[in-house]
Amino acid sequence: MMKTGELGVKTTTLEKALEWGRSNSLWPLTMGLACCAIEMMAMQASDVDISRFGSEIFRNSPRQSDLMIVAGTTNKRMAPRVKRIYEEMPYPKYVIAMGVCVIQGGPYVDGYSVVMGVDKVIPVDVYVPGCPPTPQALTYGIITLQKKIRNETDR
Amino acid sequence: MNLLFKLHQWFSFLGNYASYGIAYLIETIVVLAFVAISFIILIYVFRKYMARIQLRIGPNRVGKFGLLQLIADALKLMGKESILPKGRDDMAYKIAPIITMMSIMVSFIIIPYGGLYYFGNLTTTHSDITLILIFGILSIMPIGEVLGGISTRSNYAILGTLRGIAKDVSFEVPMLISVLAIVMVSSRSFVTGGSTYNSLSLAGIVTNEIIPYGIIEPLGLIVFFISMIARASYSPFDLSESDSELISGSTTEYGGMRFGLFYIGLFGMVYLGSFLVSLLYLGGYNGPVSSYFGFIFLLIKVIILVLIAFLIWLSLPRMRIDRFVQFGWKYLLPLAVINLIYAGFFVLYIR
Amino acid sequence: MPHYTELNIGPVHPSIHGIFNFKLILNEEIIQDVKVTLGFLHRNAEKLSELNLYADNIIFFDRMNYIDAMNMELCYLMSVEKITGIEPPERAQWIRMIMVELNRLAARLVGMGSLGLDLGMLTPFFHAFKEREKIQRIFTEASGGRQEVNYFSIGGVYQDFTEKIINDIRNFIDQFKKNLEDMYNMFIHSEIFWQRNQGIGIIEPELAFDYGVTGPAIRASGIPYDVRKDAPYLFYDKVNFDIPISHQKDNFGRFMIKVEEMRQSIRIIEQSLDKINDGPFFNPQGKKSLMLRIKGNGEAFSRVESDAGEFGVYVKGDNTTKPYRVHARSPGLRNLSLLPVISKGLMIADFIAVVGGLDPVVGEVDR
């Protein structure tokens, strides 16, 4: 079954299957940096339960994870380390920027030690604003990322 | 009449040797397929069961009731980039997950499965020394873990591996002593009081096991069950992984399907351990009614044991390594030896 | 000559409750030395507080000990209310007291759950977060925020308690009593949990004084020091509660103290709910339209008993709308500075358990 995708790229059934697999099994890395980490844990916990969407296993090793949820303020000392951990992850890898601090500095935008958005260091796929975002918002972010992986989003 | 002979008769037009060969091949493939499918079901059951204990729902979006979750995981793991750490020992790094996985798979071919109504006896390996064979293979399994940990030259992995070795050394001896007690008890027939000839094969032990040996030697059952938990290395004995201390322990540097093999190996060992406990101590495929449904009885016992294992996994904290080594040598070993002496007296009594 | 291994725990590690770097010098599994590096979450809150209005600075304090946000706000506002001269009315004080104790419960639940995770116990974490979620719903009902609530304002609180909130809190407390005991039993009925926690991370009282350790850590060393009793703020002198102490001095003692304090918090909330009176919930001098013009003069240092220990805020005003200097006394920093001392000779597994027991929150350590 062949199908012409956007930009004239042929998407074969195998690629479709891989995309389906990737999108439904996003294992996040435990990358809790600050306040948002608690809400990330809450997303894993009973009330929201991200395991429904296949992101059950929070791996501690970057080698085994697909998704880096940068949860919490990234300051200037931390940013190079975030970058290094991102580089340790195998492709295909995805990044969710959780919280306004990670998106553009948030309340600390006037200060001297906070990076104005983690996207200056690593590429970000989905931005989830909020301070901190609720677990539901983060779940929505993950669903958006799943759609993005399956090429279902309208651009 | 077992499955092998049936298959042999179907292919008898090819001549004697060829038909046996094909029969063995088909049987092995069937067993491996059964094992692979049951792994998938097992991990799915584990996730659902874990979710239930933890007041969650568990996977339910991928496929009906989340049944395809494991397929998605496997597809994703296969599609991952293969990262090879710098400074690794290349050969050891690459074969380590394969050793772990293969030893699990081979063990499943050795296990006797009992009879099922139409198919007859499902046992694949017809040997008189399957007991020795299976524990031989089980002792190969940690080699995979050790190679995987040491070859990556990561501090976390090396510490995890050292813990794993210390753990293996301290429980393997009590485990084998308690198996020895089984062999002793099994060498005397309950019915005739005479000696039996096949107490070194798993199938022979199960045949002799008219009363489950777990009732005769409860100490042995406890020691062996704890050893099986330690072999499978899940909580409270997940020392080689210890994911809250050493990131992922000996598998820290593994990603993609290589990690997937270790991950499946973990669940495979839970499953295999449950098979061994139920074969050696709980009567295996012997059941209250005719042995036509032996395989079903075995599976029921295994499922109950697996669920108990998962419950232990989810509710206990991890032991500290020195405590575990002490536990192995100070409690498990004496218990196993007491059990051995008791088994000796028991055998004398039967006579 | 023994061979030493260096092991980096952190900055990102599953069980150190934030982003520090501990460089462990190991002889096999035994820790010889610990080197602590901080500053991975230094968010310049003290500098930013000098650049913003008095009322705006509450958000930075919310995010210091992010699991115990109400206590942080309260401490800052206690100082600010002194130097601006806007005292909250009685009802606001009761509301604050109920919310602070609820948040203490929430923070302790996070601590309990993550201690379980550190020890390799998966289940209690989920049970703890289930309960925490109920507290968050009460917060959402009252303030609109879940975790970083920003609920207190200068001279009162932003929104009044409705009957529904009071009923919600009562219902929550009723069922929480039983669930807390269930969770406690999950830990305490496990022999391995005792083995893992007893006799590790011993803090002698002298050491605790010297390093400025406060909170559950010092009470587990047998010193009944609690700001709520020793220098009562809000209406802590009008309710009955006990300060539990333990003479075990180890991690296990700290866990028991934390659980017992949750029971005491429940007592405080119950009494406060009975005693809360009608009246205004904010001081008209601190109403929203005047917030831009609030000026402070003089200096004040006030302290509260937060989840981790004695949290203090120093505010100095120079008769403008912005503080001249704000400084926070972080209990987590003190508890952490003791860590290299008490963790010599422990194993890695113990070290993780000790960090989980001290429960430093990096937001207030680095600020």
Add this chain to the structure above:
Amino acid sequence: MYKIVSDEKDKVGMRVITVDKTDLIEAMTDFKNKGYYLTCLNGNDMKDHLEVIYFLHNFDTNDYFAVKTSTNDEHLPSLTKLFKVAEWDEREQYDLMGIIFDGHDDLRRIFLPDEWVGHPLRKDYDLKKVQYVNMDSEGNEHVSFDEKEGS
């Protein structure tokens, strides 16, 4: 014997006494002998001079008060010999406020990288001059004013 320059109360009602920089060690030794422990210290930039407030607490009598001292040349004697709390607190004040504590064994920056320029809590610290941090593969941090050199 040390001389108390002034003795007043702050807005909360806490006693604040002021001593001279030269009398600091002597005063603190005296308070330590009376059973007081340092809980916290805090530096203020008063534009023409720097001021440090030490908060002391007695666990027996439950007395809490502050000792204030000031310096014109950024130097103050270290209290690490008396109280262990001072080790990290003085590092923090050195890092953010730029007060140099003489006699401190390990006076390094605690929150910011070692190469950081300036002390941020000073009133004359220029927030417009943004500094960027980068890390090499060994884990050493480098600070520069060039945006391309780090994040």
